Amino acid sequence: MCEWCFGPLEVVYDYEAIASVISRERVAAGPQTIWRYADLLPANPQGAVDLGAGMTPLLRADRLGSELGLPELWLKNDTVNPTGSFKDRVVSVALTRARELGFKVAACASTGNLANSVAAHAARAGMRSVVFIPSDLETQKVVTTAVFGGTLVAVDGTYDDVNRLCAELASEYPTWAFVNVNVRSYYAEGSKTLAFEVAEQLGWQAPDHVVVPIASGSQLTKIAKGFRELHKVGLLEEEPSVRVSGAQSAGCAPVADAFVSGADFVKPVKPSGIAKSLAIGNPADGGYALQEVRASGGAVGSVTDDEIVEGIKLLARTEGVFAETAGGVTVAVLAKLAASGVVRPDEKVVAYITGNGLKTLDAVAASCGPTATVAPRLEAFQASVNVADWR
Ligand SMILES: Cc1ncc(COP(=O)(O)O)c(C=O)c1O
Structure with a gap:
């Protein structure tokens, strides 16, 4: 974040240098992941924290x-x-760069999907993780984050409260890479x-x-x-x-x-x-x-x-x-x-x-369930489900 205007910082590339090496063939010969575009990403693919994000249909x-x-x-x-979710793309880049920069702990403020992805990629990289979410998140997103075994903190407040807390924590714990706060530009x-x-x-x-x-x-x-x-x-x-x-x-x-x-x-x-x-x-x-x-x-x-x-x-x-x-x-x-x-x-x-x-x-x-619940008999099925002209 820019300390003057609090706006996001931008990564700067030498496009002429990239243009001289990149080609459609080089991309096609790359892995079936986001890392086929490593020339246009701000991290070294050799050390990628990679679960295979990208090249989705x-x-x-x-x-x-x-x-x-x-x-x-x-x-x-x-x-x-x-x-x-698409968050696997941004997290793979952010944690790859964070490791290059010497950060020790993977962290984030999340509305759910980022929590899943940071916890999983940290597990993959053997890094500690500390993930912050609003306490009213969907159970599925809580379980699918906690299962990766990192530290998961539910905060009584909105995402914006969580984000403010994380900005404070990022200056208190300088070795923590909050993917969407202090390494946001790379993320x-x-x-x-x-x-x-x-x-x-x-x-x-x-x-x-x-x-x-x-x-x-x-x-x-x-x-x-x-x-x-x-x-x-x-x-x-x-x-x-x-x-x-x-x-x-x-x-x-x-x-x-x-x-x-x-x-x-x-x-x-x-x-x-x-x-x-x-x-x-x-x-x-x-x-x-x-x-x-x-x-x-x-x-x-x-x-x-x-x-x-x-x-x-x-x-x-x-x-x-x-x-x-x-x-x-x-x-x-x-x-x-x-x-x-x-x-x-x-x-x-x-x-x-x-x-x-x-x-x-x-x-x-609430609006998606079985078409019918029937006894295990042909007549029961035919009496409940209208498939008369499906033969
Ligand atoms: C599934 C999904 N789609 C889209 C977004 C929006 O992303 P952004 O914050 O970059 O606008 C999010 C953000 O968490 C998300 O979880």
Whole structure:
């Protein structure tokens, strides 16, 4: 963080030097992980803290696309990362760099997915971990963090309270790498791989429009940066012009509110609602995300809890991908932006599905159960389930 303006610091690269070594062939010969893009990441791949994050499928989504009126829709399915979210990308980069810099302990302030990922990668690296979460997090996310055996601290407060506490702790314990606080600049760079892989998977082309969920806003700004970098180092021939749209839940929509009201500043809010992974009321990169969206001609939309549940179920029903609440937010906002004409039918659209549905089962548990419960007899099945014309 900049000690003068408290804004995020940026990693600086020598793009000319990178352009002289990087090539599509060199990328293709790399590992099937984010580390195939090591030339554009701020850490040495030799010592990578690596569980295999990245190179997740880019799925053509024709059934969802036809429901939304979008003939060329793609899903970047980051639900299948090692701990089930895109956070494995940023954590792998952050902890690799943190070890290079001599930090001893892996730490973070998390809304859930980051907690999973830091605890798992620390276990993989044989590092101690100290993970801080709000005490009202989903049970699934608590269990899937605690199982890795690190120290897990539930704080009575919002994510923004947790984050403030972690900023204080980072100066008290200088050997602790809080991935999203004192090594945030390196952490954030990991999200560029979400752009790199999409361009590669589209046959070295940028999409026309991407839809990205927003919590702190870091992921969105780095996806936009990622596409630009590919051109700077010669992997994309044409300068890409990717429209970038953001997705928030109505329970925590500071960036969407600023977008809709035309404000230049993001006013902090107190989060509520089921999309806990996106519940950052005072987003560190909110202002930058807003600038990216506006400059690219995108929009930021928000959706209610009911719409989020519908989004999760629509995605699962049409494409076989089960997303956590953040994915429901993305799909529901995409549906709204398509209906209002912001996302257009003539565009090649990519929706980023960033977290796995098994982590937020409660969101859909009430409305997802067996079609019928029957005695173990043919007649009982036929009496309860209508499959008469399925032969
Ligand atoms: C599943 C998921 N998607 C998206 C985000 C948003 O990331 P960012 O804070 O970079 O905006 C988060 C943040 O925790 C998340 O857990």
